[in-house]
Amino acid sequence: MNGARILSVAAQRPARSLSNTELPGDLEFDDEWIRSRTGIITRGVATVEENMVQLSAAAGAKAIAAAGIDPATIDLTIVATSSNPVTTPGIAPPLTEKLELTSGAFDLMGACAGFCYGINVAADSVRTGSARNVLLIGAERISDRMDWSDRNTCYLFGDGAGAVIISATGADDDGIGPVVWGSDGALKDYIAQPMDSPYLHMDGQAVYKWAITEVVKIAREACEKAGVEPTELAAFVPHQANLRIIESVSRSLGLTDATVVADDVKYAGNTSAASIPMALARLKDEGRIQSGDSTLFIGFGSGMTWASQVVRCP
Amino acid sequence: MTDINLTDATTVLATLTEVIEEIAGPRSVAITRGAAFDADLGLDSLTMVEIIVVAEERFDIKIPDSAFVEMTTVGEAVDFIADSVTAARTTA
Numbered sequence: 001m002n003g004a005r006i007l008s009v010a011a012q013r014p015a016r017s018l019s020n021t022e023l024p025g026d027l028e029f030d031d032e033w034i035r036s037r038t039g040i041i042t043r044g045v046a047t048v049e050e051n052m053v054q055l056s057a058a059a060g061a062k063a064i065a066a067a068g069i070d071p072a073t074i075d076l077t078i079v080a081t082s083s084n085p086v087t088t089p090g091i092a093p094p095l096t097e098k099l100e101l102t103s104g105a106f107d108l109m110g111a112c113a114g115f116c117y118g119i120n121v122a123a124d125s126v127r128t129g130s131a132r133n134v135l136l137i138g139a140e141r142i143s144d145r146m147d148w149s150d151r152n153t154c155y156l157f158g159d160g161a162g163a164v165i166i167s168a169t170g171a172d173d174d175g176i177g178p179v180v181w182g183s184d185g186a187l188k189d190y191i192a193q194p195m196d197s198p199y200l201h202m203d204g205q206a207v208y209k210w211a212i213t214e215v216v217k218i219a220r221e222a223c224e225k226a227g228v229e230p231t232e233l234a235a236f237v238p239h240q241a242n243l244r245i246i247e248s249v250s251r252s253l254g255l256t257d258a259t260v261v262a263d264d265v266k267y268a269g270n271t272s273a274a275s276i277p278m279a280l281a282r283l284k285d286e287g288r289i290q291s292g293d294s295t296l297f298i299g300f301g302s303g304m305t306w307a308s309q310v311v312r313c314p
Numbered sequence: 315m316t317d318i319n320l321t322d323a324t325t326v327l328a329t330l331t332e333v334i335e336e337i338a339g340p341r342s343v344a345i346t347r348g349a350a351f352d353a354d355l356g357l358d359s360l361t362m363v364e365i366i367v368v369a370e371e372r373f374d375i376k377i378p379d380s381a382f383v384e385m386t387t388v389g390e391a392v393d394f395i396a397d398s399v400t401a402a403r404t405t406a
């Protein structure tokens with residue numbers, strides 16, 4: 001059995017970044033109100049040309065280049081997303097065509113937890129020898145499903161893609177901790193696209209209450225399984241749903257200034273399955289975390305569903 | 315916590331004040347029964363959710379969303395909590 005590690009991370013952000021006062025539609029928002037409730041300052045809104053394959057491929061190409069691997073050794077490509085505009089084919093096959101890969105390819109629908117689900121699927125694939133390298137991408141165009149007249153949701157979300165290469169390594173060099181994953185389907189209506197609507201709906205207050213109580217427990221369990229105390233983490237990279245949730249969970253975990261907490265939500269909004277790799281990429285690009293740093297990922301969202309693991313920063 | 319008389323409104327107010335200041339930091343005005351959560355204490359709805367979650371743990375009660383939305387002042391919260399603690403102990 002091999003070990004698994006994250007070799008590289010990269011992000012692709014839409015060219016267009018909209019402030020809180022530049023949102024499409026007719027609603028007017030107070031910039032300070034949005035910042036105080038969510039932390040969001042800007043979010044990326046993709047153009048027609050920045051389709052799912054384009055965003056995913058751009059992030060993927062950067063991650064492949066940063067990893068320094070032969071693309072022919074990528075045996076599996078996974079795209080975590082809920083933004084495929086059609087039921088079939090998935091985003092992953094045309095993505096592999098664009099990147100000139102012939103790997104296995106499938107989409108993973110785990111909502112905002114999709115990337116962390118994908119981390120574990122990819123890690124187990126390389127550990128067992130099913131794949132030498134896995135290209136895992138979280139990519140979303142949530143703007144396609146946004147009701148710009150919905151005052152409860154339209155300022156929260158953004159578009160983008162983040163990619164990692166997960167690679168086989170020595171069994172004693174494993175850099176991806178045990179996963180904690182689960183679901184509570186009784187809460188399936190908290191965040192949902194109803195059958196009779198093309199738009200995403202969310203009970204924000206219910207989600208907020210769930211997140212500030214349950215995410216802490218999940219995070220603690222992931223740390224315990226990895227054999228680290230939360231306060232020993234070099235970085236905390238949770239799903240970038242809302243800065244208030246991130247701050248509340250960080251406080252509850254007892255994190256100090258010694259732990260860097262990802263805050264990409266300020267600039268990208270909530271990008272669902274893309275949020276964790278995009279946030280990790282920002283921390284790396286800004287030099288706020290270093291290779292080898294112990295980092296806690298936690299994805300959570302629509303379902304409700306979640307997945308979390310401690311990893312070694314690429 | 316079990317040694318404290320959490321059915322006593324004065325004690326409940328003191329404990330709730332602790333919770334508010336733990337979550338939101340010290341307030342610029344005194345946390346009294348008459349203080350409105352939003353207008354006087356500057357606590358927005360998200361902060362109130364956090365306060366309610368911690369208050370549920372601290373007092374070992376459940377505060378239904380239907381009751382929560384009715385609480386606009388500290389006094390209303392204190393009275394609900396004291397009544398809930400009393401009811402919980404009566405049925406225990």
